Amino acid sequence: MLKQLSPKIWLAGVQWLFFMFTNTIVVPLSIGHAFNLPAAEIAGAMQRSFILTGVICILQALWGHRYAVMDGPAGIWWGLVLNLCASAQSVGMSLTEVGGGLASGFLLAGLTMIVLGSLGFASFLKKIFTPIVMGVSLFLLTIQLVMNFFKGMLGFNGAGEIDMKVAGLSIVIAIMVGLLHIRGSKFISSYSILIGILVGWIAYVCLIPNVSAPPTEAGSLFALFPWGKPNMQWGIILTAFIVGLINMTNTITCLSTVEKLYQTTTTKSQYKRSYVWTGLFTTFSACFGLLPFGLFTSSVGLLESTKILERRALMLGGGMFAALGFIPVLGHLFSSLPASVGNAVLFVAYLQMFGTSFRTIQGITFNSKTIYRIALPVLLGISIMNTSPQAFSLLPLYLRPLVSNGLVMGVVLSLLLETLVNWKKYELPLASTPLAVSRGK
Template sequence: MTTSLQTKNALNMLLAGVQWLFFLFTNTVMVPLSIGHALGLEPGDIAASMQRSFILTGLLCIVQIVWGHRYALMDGPAGVWWGLVLSITASAPAMGMDAGTVAASLMGGFLLSSMLVIVLALCGFITVLKRIFSPIVMGVFLLLLTFQLANTFFKGMIGYDQQGKWDLQIAGLSLCIMAVVAIVHLRGKGKLGQFSLLIGIGAGWAAFAAIFGTDSRIETTGAGTARIWEWMPWGTPGWEPGILLVGLLAGLVNMTNTITSLTAASKLFQREAAKHQYIRSVLFTNGFSIIGACFGLIPFGTFASSIGFLENTKVLRRAALFVGAALFIVIGAFPVLSGWLVQLPMSVGSAVLFVAYLQMFGTAFRTIQGTAFNAKTIYRIALPVLTGISIMNIPSSAFTEFPPLLMPILSNGLVIGVMMVIVLENVVRWEKYETKALMGAPVSSKQPT
């Protein structure tokens, strides 16, 4: 009886690990691909970069859950840096720089920014950030992150192309996948509901292959022949002042991901994160960012979006992430396995994660729960959220009139929204308006019955 129970537990842990594996993969694979194409790298170099990204992401996750923040949270290529790199490469011609110069300067920015964040963490700057990141700031951050991710994955699941058109067949299949995930999650009995994402990926992948074939639309040519561990593949680090300045700002913004992620995780796990957990998390994340920069990878960050995944699966054990991260390392180490995994249609992964990230919307609202709003104090959350969403819906080409080095920041709705709410929370005395609203409230003449 005991052996049977152990076997069942081991199988459940393996399935939970595979579910984490697909979460890690879906949040990682497009980063080296898109950046490689933006920098004009050869297919073999892109494939090698993808393998390095898989291996280092898996290693960082294991290091974090064993010695770092010790939560079941993903650490991987940071979204803030991803958007920044793509924006800078797109505006390189306006700055009079070729792709090689931009790549070298970006590497210098990665190294300098990561080193600065490590120094700030050791000097106690995390305590300052924790004071700045009030529940309102964290709520706005999570709301904007939810909108940003939902927008990204919605486009992926409907087959949205560069011409701005839908693929109705892919969109229809994605809708069915979403329904399957939601039904299994809501109606699944016992452990079944915990594996709704894995079931959605498996069923969706099989359906996609049956309808459209096995073409992943992801180019992987040369993965078996490229040198995986090529030192400084982007050349000697450059020190372009403008790119370095923007990079330092991105590093500070990325540092706030740790604060938001660990604070939200503390509530989910019902275990308050200690000061040393914040410091270790930042040290390991940026230490791996320095290593990754030397191998042509963007800096890493703690994924606040892991909260939505955890709330959807209800699998909070670190062992599950450990298994998934270990599998991710194995996948990255063998080109044959990497080539197999990238056959996962991005529309399937996007549809599944779209459902998972719906949970983050609830997390954001619970973060600001208990705060009373009136006609005046509503500005503290409405202004940054709606401004950020508005910027997210404006094409990046609309920002070409701005100075090239300000484009990556000004065109990022998440960054602008967070900066705005931080300013509002630290400049405006909102309690004064709350008091006035309370004193000026009309008093009913009716007596209670």
């Protein structure tokens, strides 16, 4: 089968490999440090993360949603776990108790996704996820990701100051990738992200040689419940359950967006299979000390940048990514990829998502009253994103991860506005308002 793949698919597969790597590598590192795990255990968690992410991408492409969309550690869980770890001592809980509660919550979230997904819960979610809600979700997701990548491009040192060499190189890389995508030939444009990563990596090593060596300790590949054995910390379990339900809505946003690129309609069966696979691997994550899984809506940015929609490319990238987990030497080699280079390339790739979010609301008329349905949730979400999490420290521990998450609060507010307010009552004819967003030709 591999011999039948064209060079185009091989290159696209390598591009997917780097995309998965740059989106995944930081997660086990930050979570491991949050739980004060030894270096060997963090290395083991990294290997498990590579293997499970690569495998689920293959399974989703073959028997799940059947699109070229990455499924991996969901960002919404990342903030929850880091917030709970940081707050554990202040509420008299050990990290082991927090980890055990999260393991229980992850198991419950995974089983809930499997059951509700199999029962057709996607149909209900699609009804309440109107174009406005999806537009709000995509706007906030784009802003959140681009903000994070921009900060990662700057190479902050231990004192919180910008490393001018790293920042300068990152800006050059970002400009190069943008020009390759805009002005390059069809071939060059399709692989602009891969070219940017390889050229940027080489330039970083040549210009900024003081690169710290990646960890080389061998971790246990099959360690069970490294954060702590499941327990009955009901507050944490309930919070994880709520976040799990919110994470299910991400599948609706992602598949409803990507189907436009494929010019098709996602069937109920595809939604059900996607939820089953994501839920199953979420239960695996609970056992192996990883974040629960979710579809990466950011994959749309890669697909729009490259115009390569082949599932085989994703499957090839997933297979190579899983191999990194089984071959520690390769995993350690890729771990030396400078974070600033990956962030600079992804910064450009995800700019495409802004256009996707804008197109989601095209054709909808706004006036001085109906503009609130999108302005309020988007601007509230951005405001929360730019507010320090410490500002919410007076709230109960289990509310903080939700209330301090601008993406979650923006989407929840949008859902409430669309459900409780009859916006048709306030709409004006298109000719009488200057705020209409007309549909592109």
